[in-house]
Amino acid sequence: MHHLALYPQCGACTDMIFRHERVVALFGKEDDSSSYLGRTEPFPFPDAARSVASVNGFRLCRFPDCKRCAASPQFMPIHCDCFEVFRKCCGEGVDASARLWTVAAWRSPWRRAPPIYLASETLEADSLRAIADIARLPQLYELPTELLEMVRRYSEHALLWRAISARSLAARVSATSPNPLLTLSLDDILFWERGGELERRDPGRPPLSSSTMQLTIDSDGIRRVERPSPPSPEVFSRGAFAYVVEDQQAIAKLEAQFKDGLLRLVLPRGQPAPAPRIWNTPNPPDMPRCETFMRGATGLSPARLFAVDADHRATGITFFFSAGALFGVHVHVPHAPDATPAFRRFSRARRRTMVWVYLPLAPRHDPLLALGVRRSPAPSSPAILARTQRGAAHGLPDVVIGPYLPGPARDHVVNRAVTGPPITLVYSEPLQGRPIPFFGACVRPAGAAAASRTRPGAPDAPAEPPFAALEPRAHPLGDGAYFARAPLAGVAAAELFYDEGGRFCRGLLLRYRGGARRALGQCRVHVDATARVAEPRGLCHRLETRARGPRRTAYAVEVALRDGAGDHGHRGEEGWSCHRLEGMLNFWFTDVSSFIEIDS
Structure with missing residues (x-):
């Protein structure tokens, strides 16, 4: 039985497809998928696990790099409601299914490329007005753009926005005529941009001086092909674009397919070499200079690689752990201040266990x-290590966060000089509900030789000075606990992060007088309710236990920060333990429990 390979992205609206949402799948001819062949009956989108369900004789499959899927026609899933909106909004005489197939298939930079979730452009005004009128929300299109985008952000997966995208797509398709398929060698293309003219290389001219080819990708697929000289100096993209930046000898022999004003690449079947890397930046780091901290054992190519400098734009990093494995990374920057969009891409089952x-x-x-x-000698997921300039200067312990790994351990660290370039964090998007395939770091070439004491190929090179080992300590949360610690002396301000009920402490963010900051527990920045206290004088906490099944106990902790010497609100209540701001605060936590202990 042929497999029906599915990725959780709608080919019409480009939004995510969640489990059990009703979809249809358009499919192309089996040989090269360059033209439309048919569509399936509607079916509920399956979970990421292996499925035994089938539709129209095809087995539904979401298993990455499945060999049976590779031998099957290419399928593009479409929300049923998006498909209906698109079909009804197409003009007369438009073969809606065939045109939608081409648009959906050419959104991928090449056949079976994993989905790339990119920010879409501003809502098209005519479609916004038309759909808002149908939804009886005429005031929606009267909002200022900033307020409209805010509403959209807080309801990003709503049918309203998907319908607007589907109608806009139908309008664009109806305004153009279909073109026949044209195939060229990528080496013959000097420059191409969607909606513009193709510039082809003159075979009689000498070879081009530029050795780099750059492909710019947006939510509609490949947007531009060029040979920049010198490469773009931009380091970080705002999320609307992705890039392929490769030596022209590595990809110039690939073929480019043009159809209906769109372009996609054709990778040779059975090619042992990996697909081109897709980056968030047109100026990616040199991968041989980067240190690999974690690499997935599956050998799967990541959907997209991220290179983010820890410079003045980055205010923090959120690591998503589940069952001890690293499933995602979000770098907090001004245009992406919270990690909620990354969190929403996980399945509902995975979100329930995410830390x-x-x-x-x-x-x-x-x-x-x-x-x-x-890394611990025992099999476990690695903990994250970090050292900051002011933290080290003021004698604060180094940051050790993530899975609790006491005792002997092996550290793998990238260092930089105080006056050198910033550390560049390199990581990949997760694939189909799996841990991230790659996580590493490097220092940009301008100062790499002097700034990094960790050489490529030397994974055990130590930090200077080495990170201190954690002493084994008894705690009630078991082997799967996560851990963070920080001193209480010198705290200038503190921020408490609460759970959904607003009573129990989920995390603590401490700011010290020297300017350093430390996070303990789960600090879900710009997501959870918080309380800030300036110049706290003491910390009080109370532990509560709750049964979770016949043999499981969950722990929750209440925390109160005293900002004066007087009564702090729980006098006479049992279970509270109050401390001056001195000693070390130890914080163990899981997806359902929190436990703290203070060393005097």
């Missing part, structure tokens, strides 16, 4: 000097 581990950054005041991971 948010936050590493605060203050590059202008407290630059990151070292970043790495710690």
